[in-house]
Amino acid sequence: MTTERAMFAAGCFWGVEAALRRVPGVVNTAVGYSGGHMDHPTYQQVCTDTTGHAEVVLIEFDPSAVTFEQLLDVLWSIHDPTLLNRQGPDIGTQYRSAIFFFGEEQRRAAEASRDRLEQSGRLSRPVVTEITPAGPFWRAEEYHQCYLERRGLGSCH
Numbered sequence: 001m002t003t004e005r006a007m008f009a010a011g012c013f014w015g016v017e018a019a020l021r022r023v024p025g026v027v028n029t030a031v032g033y034s035g036g037h038m039d040h041p042t043y044q045q046v047c048t049d050t051t052g053h054a055e056v057v058l059i060e061f062d063p064s065a066v067t068f069e070q071l072l073d074v075l076w077s078i079h080d081p082t083l084l085n086r087q088g089p090d091i092g093t094q095y096r097s098a099i100f101f102f103g104e105e106q107r108r109a110a111e112a113s114r115d116r117l118e119q120s121g122r123l124s125r126p127v128v129t130e131i132t133p134a135g136p137f138w139r140a141e142e143y144h145q146c147y148l149e150r151r152g153l154g155s156c157h
Contacts, residue, residue: 003027004063006071006106007034007134009054009098010079011087017057018148019078025066030058031147032139034100041138049092056100058137068106072113075099081117082125097127100134107131 010016013031021029033041036053046053061071079087081097101107110131118127139145 001027001062001064003060004068005102005134006059006061006068007056007100007102007137008059008071008075009035009056009096009100010075010081011055011095011097012090013055013057013140013144014147016055016075016078017146018153020057020059020071020074021146021149023061023066023071023074025062025064026059026071027062028060029146030137030139031144032056032058032137033094034135034137035098035132039136039138043141043144046094047092049094051094053094053138054096054098055094055140056098056137068109069113072099072110076113076117081114081127081129082123084128097129099129099131101131102134107133 017029017031033046033053034056036051038051041051041053045051085093085096087095099110101110114127
């Protein structure tokens with residue numbers, strides 16, 4: 001099986017990972033940090049809102065079972081992409097909405113998906129989700145991996 005990667009940020013990574021792990025065709029997930037300016041950040045450092053990192057989920061998926069576009073549809077459905085640097089009670093740049101793309105095909109798909117969402121009339125405010133090239137992924141501490149699943153929780157909301 002050939003797999004591809006996607007990397008999304010949509011608030012606290014626990015709930016985002018839990019939602020994406022349930023998608024048929026998602027082979028593996030890992031939570032971590034990306035988009036910042038320091039190597040090997042820790043959770044405590046990212047929580048200071050000074051490293052520039054977002055809490056992200058790195059997704060490995062089977063494109064014959066689920067498309068990148070379908071993963072984008074899930075992303076739009078699990079958070080509010082019109083909120084700048086916050087989701088629910090979580091506030092700070094680490095909770096921003098972002099799509100970190102791997103290659104031009106993903107960039108084009110992400111931009112087209114965002115544009116369709118904005119034109120759909122479903123949202124009352126503009127989408128603020130950043131669409132940016134994927135940079136280094138720094139895996140979060142082990143206690144964050146599959147956090148909700150290991151506690152028997154489906155969601156943190």
